[in-house]
């Protein structure tokens with residue numbers, strides 16, 4: 003197995019590094035894994051940075067050149083993410099990876115009019131998006147969702163409720179999975195609608211999390227009128243589009259974000275162990291060594307997924323392995339770090355500035371990682387069926 007990058011790939015990474023050095027303002031280099039949505043300054047910085055990426059042709063590098071991309075391979079994409087990380091660049095805001103999720107869906111299934119209307123403001127950060135899939139009684143069993151859109155002349159009338167909608171409070175648009183064909187079997191009656199978050203009848207209620215932030219929200223739709231030409235793809239075939247979006251969310255988006263997150267968690271744990279002179283304790287050394295092995299394992303899994311993606315163009319069911327391994331490794335690492343802090347952990351208030359606040363924040367936030375984008379139990383079910391070939395339970 004050869005892990006070396008080609009000359010072309012390394013030249014691509016060097017070009018990206020030069021551009022970042024020249025373009026990224028020093029004061030924006032915070033190395034956040036995602037942008038703080040509760041701080042208007044950082045939301046503005048993330049928007050401005052997205053615009054600079056777009057103007058430089060770096061906002062969607064895997065897309066074709068005529069659509070504002072660079073036709074980059076998945077390996078080049080990986081190298082670019084590494085360069086962004088090295089430079090401490092701000093991360094995308096609202097439904098992180100919206101370009102990969104709804105952008106890719108519009109590219110593949112959207113009409114010419116939808117591409118013209120939505121892709122540029124998405125790539126340039128002018129419009130932020132949220133993902134309206136989960137409902138109070140439809141999370142793991144997404145096909146049981148009840149939000150409905152009924153045809154009324156040239157429009158749909160939407161009624162229903164979504165929940166856990168990340169950054170709905172600052173989003174301009176929502177890609178909404180809803181039921182349009184009421185007489186069809188549950189997987190066949192769904193469609194993807196693009197809904198203006200400022201349309202009359204849309205109301206958003208942020209939910210406070212244990213980190214103190216309100217990343218996600220409840221969203222209520224009450225007789226919301228949506229033009230019929232804002233339906234993506236064929237009416238009633240939204241399930242296929244939604245599954246493509248989720249495959250991207252668990253696949254490359256997850257891999258890119260989590261490799262960085264876990265490397266940083268390990269660095270924090272090593273830092274705390276060093277500062278507290280705990281690195282000489284046998285148990286601590288073994289736990290840190292075990293975490294290092296798991297981080298390496300994930301890195302290798304990431305390379306394997308990227309290779310597969312390069313060959314097939316689609317994330318495979320193996321992305322479920324990374325999802326489980328990444329989220330559970332991170333939770334163990336966070337627990338080790340907090341245990342290393344000992345009684346000092348009790349005084350650490352979750353926040354974004356300062357190492358200890360970040361440790362408290364990341365420890366609490368990590369609890370959500372085995373839930374978001376599909377729970378660990380669901381991923382294990384998928385691995386059992388699709389990789390091991392076991393029958394459905």
Ligand SMILES: Cc1cc2nc3c(=O)[nH]c(=O)nc-3n(C[C@H](O)[C@H](O)[C@H](O)COP(=O)(O)OP(=O)(O)OC[C@H]3O[C@@H](n4cnc5c(N)ncnc54)[C@H](O)[C@@H]3O)c2cc1C
Nearest residue numbers: 133134135136141142166167168370373374375376377379
């Ligand atoms: C940080 C975060 C951000 C999120 N952002 C968004 C977003 O932007 N947009 C959006 O639409 N959603 C979002 N979600 C929602 C997320 O997709 C759901 O929480 C997830 O799919 C689980 O659904 P649920 O919460 O309804 O749990 P449920 O489906 O009710 O599951 C409850 C428990 O039962 C278990 N379970 C359920 N079915 C089975 C089964 N068949 N076999 C074994 N165990 C099972 C689950 O594993 C879980 O432990 C977000 C979630 C989090 C944590």
